[in-house]
Amino acid sequence: MNAIIISALWGIVMMFSGIVSGNKSTVRITAIVGLLLLLVVNWLDMTGVHLFNVDSHKMLFFDTFGLLGNCIAFASTLLYVLLSGRDIEKVGVNTAEFFALIFFVLCGVSLVTTFNTLLMLFIGIEIISIPLYILTGADKRNLKSNEASLKYFLMGSFSTGVMLLGIALLFGASQTGTFFIDDLGVGKAALSPLFISGLLLLLVSMGFKVSAAPFHFWTPDVYDGAPTVFTSFMATIVKAAIFIGFIRLFDEAFGDSQPKWQLFVAILTAATLFIGNLTAVFQQSVKRMLAYSSIAQAGFMLLALLSLNGIAREGLILYAAAYSLATIGIFAILIKMKDYTFEGFNGLAKHHPVLAATCTIFLLSLAGIPLTAGFFAKYYMLSAVIATGKFLWLVIFAVLCAAVSVYYYFRVIQAMYFKEGDAQTLDQGPLFRGLLVFVAALILLLGIFPDLLISKLYTMIYIW
């Protein structure tokens, strides 16, 4: 609860901070303060200190899984603002509003991670989506930005419709006429065709939000068209959060009827991995390549959904962390590049060794090479599926796709280290580089001692 309220309030604070002081950096500082505050209060929540005791009538349920998801979301947002805050200012004049929207999104995020009824899920997702439509179109003069936001909006609202139909059908199926996720599938309800249809429609709409094939088509265009800073935000924090919601929903509501839907998830996963990795191979622009790679990564995260077990839950948190860290880092570097194509990276190592080195670590992490967090993330996903004893074909397929992913990630490394050229970058301060190094170090640390994060989870998640 703390996080939800504080984020909402701080959103308003941000709105006014713009009016109070024209100075953009103060706005940014305020945002950073707000994020720190969010982290603290969220942590307090985890430790059982509730600043506001509001009776949510079981509409929200605060378990460690969700709160940890919040933690990761807030922490990565903090990193994101620290790394790319200045670039947000560059997008348009309404910096304060952008930050405000970001905070509203965070509010939605904390709803999605802790919802207990479909209503809250719906509202949360809408609170996330609507600001994102705006942020996508934030670069008003840029036609690409317009196009992206239009596409995003139309398809987003379409998927909302689908989701609502699903919810309605589930409501119809439920015995007691309720939206509480833990009463949905009980009793005869689970047998009704309404139930399974509703489930499928929810799967589709949630799949749309996490860009699972064949509902991923918005992703490349939107990520490509949106201002890069906001792409970074969408691709990491939002996606990770919605995934947590996704897992939560299917675990609580449909956990018992897993055999009914496992096959569908398997199909979606395979399709996502296939399309994401394969399409990324041919891209010429790194930004668009990253969009497709985010689809591919989503495919891996879907493996956690496929096999809803302890390993999967831990793994998802780790994956979210690893993926967010690496992607935020790469986008932070990408923003600094003058040319987003692969050629734009040629010879980066010569001129900006630090950027190149850290970028390499991020890419290795995304590719899942050992010694980086990405390896353990992927490792967990694989072992989660293997633990179920089924879908071995999917595991093999997944690793083959991972091998394909190496192809396009390493194209960047090759460009930076082995190709001749002079990569043009915008100026970046020592602080920026320091932060990059910090993030890289974090990734390596998680890659060598994932227990730092996991063993805590372990204890927590199994209480839940």
Place this chain on the structure above:
Amino acid sequence: MIPVLLIVIPLVSGLIGFFLKNEKSARGWSLFASLVTLVISLWGLSLSKGSALLHADVEWLPRLGSRFAVGLDGMGQILCLLTAISFPIIFIATWRDEYKKAWNFYALMALSQAGLMGVFLAMDALLFYFFWELALIPVYFLCSIWGGEKRIQATFKFFIYTFVGSLLMLVGIIWLYSHTADHSFSLKSFYELRSRVGSQDQMWLFWLFFIAFGIKMPIWPFHTWQPDTYEQSPNATTMVLSGIMVKMGLFGVIRWLAPVLPVGTWAWGDTASALCIIGMIYASLVAIRQDDLKRLIAYSSIAHIGLMCLAIFATTAAGLQGVMIQMFNHGINIIGMWIVVDLIERQFHTRKISELGGLAQKAPGLAILLVIVALANVALPLTNAFVGEFLLFSGVFSSTATTYSAVFTAVAGLSIILSAVYTLNMIQRVFFGNTNALTEKGTDIRLNEKWVLAAIVVLILVVGIYPKPVLDLTKETVETILTKMNYKL
């Protein structure tokens, strides 16, 4: 204690090396570090088998049931010794090679050494996989940055190829892990699996591992990355690749495949052996046609590795013993060959056999040393390789794992003849005959190179004449592995 040192010293020295920003000091530093490593591994040799110093086991990932467990058994000893010896030799032999940003080069070399050591020392599957990859990454950069003109494609192919293999292996490892009694990656619990995993599962699991190792060795038909990579990568790296890295595959089969999945190994033994033999003959024949020295040696190496792999599947004491000693010998010999190639290339800037000739007149010293190394390559008696191949072949012949042992021996034996053919061709066309315009101004090798080669020759002869110590080193390992391999469901 010692295993940790063997990993940490190269690792740290490498990391430091990145910041030395000066060619000379970097070179000296890495040579010094590698010598220290050598001393450590010799110290390890001097200790008795039971010594506590030979093992280390630290908490690493308790949640995953994976520990930082490293240890030196017989096989580890011999392979670590090989690694430890090779690097100083390589550094000295290529002392005069020029690299841009040399400090990075030497640092990466040291890192790859750390990775290799780790692979040979790991007593924990996950750790093993870690080092398996860790050894790959530096080599990838070494080849792609300092390699030949087609380096990027060639090395990338190599990387993807091996990466696919290792990912399959990862799947296998995880599967096995999820079936261990105590959910642990430790070698011990993996060895207990052979009774818990049904023969059906062992059948397909075998390939998950064997493909990974087969690509690394490489076994026909997974070999095509190798000649290109050797050809393109800088000589020092080629030495590491062919001298030590290919042993990772064999090592993997001996430690992580055959004893863990004995039934699968048994069932697929003939198929795998057939691949090995095809590879031997095939590679030898291809080698005959090669004009580039590096490619020739690459293919000859494929043939030799095939023989070793064949002997593993024979599951005989002699065969395994032969593999152990031959892994060492092959490493030494082929590094010797590469050194010669390196010298030739540095002098004449070509590796084309057709462009060389008559070197024996200009560089008698080089010629003599090469001839000895080459003779070791064709396993002439009183060279180290003879002992190895003798054991390998006798192991294969007396194998009870297959019904075709005699056929295998006979067909594989043809490679002995073929190896003589291409090796002598090479010697003759490079060193004998008359000099041409290019080799006219050739000179004999310098002292340091002469001493390095001499050291290699001495190793070759000593092991060839008195192999007993080396054989005794691995006796126990062989017996334990053998008992595990002979397990039946």
Place this chain on the structure above:
Amino acid sequence: MPINYYIFLSIALFCIGVAGVLTRRNAIIIFMCIELMLNAVNLLLVAFSKMHQHALAVTNPNAGIDGQLFVFFIMVVAAAEVSVGLAIIVMMYRNTHSIDVNFLNRLKH
């Protein structure tokens, strides 16, 4: 009324909406079709709420009321969406003087 009628009715409306989304190129019309889909859902929800009430009236007088409240929230959200959506469309119209969804087609492949 048997609930099936409502189910089929609203699904029919929903699918008409979908068909509209697929067949038109005018952004606003598409958007309207989406609204149509939402209304279909609303109708369904109300019908279900009544169904639940009918079924559970004895135990709980307020049974099924959640359905109607959900409809209320859907309307809320729809209103918000409309405002944003129209804003976006207007913005696009400003830049391109067209509301043809296929007019802007820079992002592809």
Place this chain on the structure above:
Amino acid sequence: MHITQILFWSLSILALLSAILVVVSKNPVHSVLWLILVFFAISGHYILLNAQFLAIVNLIVYAGAIMVLFLFVFMLMNLNADTEPQKNKWLKIAGVIAGGSLLLVMVAALKNADMKNQLAEMNTGSIGLIHNLGMVLFTDYVIPFEISSVLFLSAMVGVVVIGKKD
């Protein structure tokens, strides 16, 4: 045939027909009007189902506010029939087919739902009354109610960001 049934059928047919017309009518303004008609039909259904509050809100919010907004936009852009370029007809057909088959599939999926006996109770029951709805809304549903303010807030901010000239 009972009066409510007659109403039900007529309203349903009205809703469907006008919905189809929304889709097919060339002139956007016309389709807006047809859509309003759909809303009226649906409100009628609400009344049949004794959900007066929703019926009213539906009319006010949708038919009243939202549709007017749409109309405004149309006026703003003064678009008329032939401004919309024709989509190539294959895509049109594909769309229709897709929609139709979606209908088919869902009907197929739901037809054998054993709900023959399940009835949607007509023009009785009190839950649809504003009093009960209000009670529940401001007790159990207070959280979502408050939260949706955030939604509006963000929408507002967004519209400002997008809409205002700079």
Place this chain on the structure above:
Amino acid sequence: MSNIVHLVWLVPVLPLAGFLINGLFRNQLSKSLTGLVGCGVLLAAFILSLLMFGEVRREGFEPVVVSLFDFISVGKLHIPFAFQVDQLSILFLLIITGVGFLIHMYSTAYMHEEEAPHYARYFSYLNLFVFSMLLLVLGANYVILFIGWEGVGLCSYLLIGYWFKNIDYGNAAKKAFIMNRIGDLGFLIAIFWMINQFGSVTFGEVFTKASTVPVAALTGITLLLFVGATGKSAQIPLYTWLPDAMAGPTPVSALIHAATMVTAGIYMIARSNILYSLAPTTQTVVAVIGLATALFAATIALRQNDIKKVLAYSTVSQLGYMFLGLGAGAYTGAVFHVMTHAFFKALLFLCAGSVIHAMGGEQDIRKMGGLRKHMTVTHLTFLVGCIAIAGIPPFSGFFSKDEILSAAYGASPVYYIIGVFTALLTAFYMFRLYATTFLGHFRGTHEQEHHLHESPSAMTIPLIVLALLAATAGFLGIPAIIAPHAHWLEHFLEPVFAGSANLPAVVAKRSAAEQGGNMEGMLMGISIAAALIGSLWAGLRFSRKPQLEEPTGFAAVLANKWYVDEIYNALIVKPLDALAKFFSGFVERSVIDGIVNGVGRLVQYGSRQIRLLQSGLVGGYILLMVIGILVLFLVELFVKK
């Protein structure tokens, strides 16, 4: 005095030392010093062997095994690095060191034109060769024997290719090495088989267990061993390398390709006589192959005009004789012939060497003739050699050859008839050679004639010594028919061959031979007659009009060695090369690598196609989404879970 035998390890070590000294300090040592070292070590070795011989010849001497260290020991298999001294090995020891010493001495003069480093290289190789040869004969088990076996192969490679600037010589060397390798493979497999059968490769154990293993296994092992022998001792089908090996310096041909190395095969089979006697099939094969080789090589030798080539083929033919002897069970005879052959063939080669030396490198006998006037010693010694090889009593060749022939008759009259015919041919071509070279009048250029001279004493002394041996060595083995119990050699070697001699089958055969004892005189007469006819006919004919015209018809076939090399080329070398070309050119590039790269290309192609789904049109996207939903529902409806 028994300790002297335990010093046996010194015998090989001495030449090894010589090799190291000459090899490492080849740039420092002066020629004379090099020669001194080279010969010195051999002389020392020879004296040592003599001392040991004195020890060994005493009655009731038991074979001594001197084990130096554990070479390979794995599991149950133990292969010590051990030497065995018994009558057989001591005999070979004497031949090798003795003849070896003479040839070293000869070489000091013959190779005098070489400059110092190469001179030293030559001697170091020669010493290395002697070392490996000694390993071969001293080894107490098959592995050590094999080490020597391959060692001598290497040395012959090095020495044939001694003049490495000449590519043809290099090729000859390569050919020699590879052909030997083929044989060696057989040998190796035989060893593995032995390890499998006997669990050991030590002579003692193997021979004692021999009678316990099935005959089939023995046959296999012995045949494989024999394959090894055909390679090393130049028998059909692996003989073609030997004539080419004449590329090497003449003393080398004398030492390696006449006196010692090529007889390794005979030594090995004689050493494992028990195995062979237990495998009659193999014995037949050995006999037939030997006989065939003898005849075949003899026919080729008839029309060769290169003085060394003639000798080379005669060597092949004589080796054939020895195998015939082994096949017929006359191990003593074979060894006897090895010894005598070592003397007279070495003599002949050295003479040829001195002729070539005098002719300034000319080897074609058609350009010689009438040399007897110019080089007396060479001429006389060569004549002795010819008589000896032709088998005319009382020279050594007669005795050894006769022993083999009579044994052959014991085995089967056919052997005998062909053998005698071959003997006739031998006499014929040897005297053709002698006559064309030394009789008649000189046919070379003028300055050659002016340059003609007798060789220095360093070369003539060995000739004379060898001539004496060739003339007299025969009396070591006087047949029983002439003087009973005078066959010293048989008596001496008895303990070695006792094992096989007492096998029931062999005993029976011998008794049968005793029945036909009276035949022996007649047989001897026939062979003498054959030898005389052949030699006189050839001598008289070619002394008057030597054969200068190019051969035609069948003669051409002979002159071209039955085109065997060409046939091998067409049947083995070419196809293999084609196969290699096919592999490296097509399979490697197109098939295997093609598949690997193909996968990569497939991915890229797929990527290029799939990205077209991303049409950029919202309608299309939503359409695809709807289709996705449809698919899910269809799966739900129709896929039974």
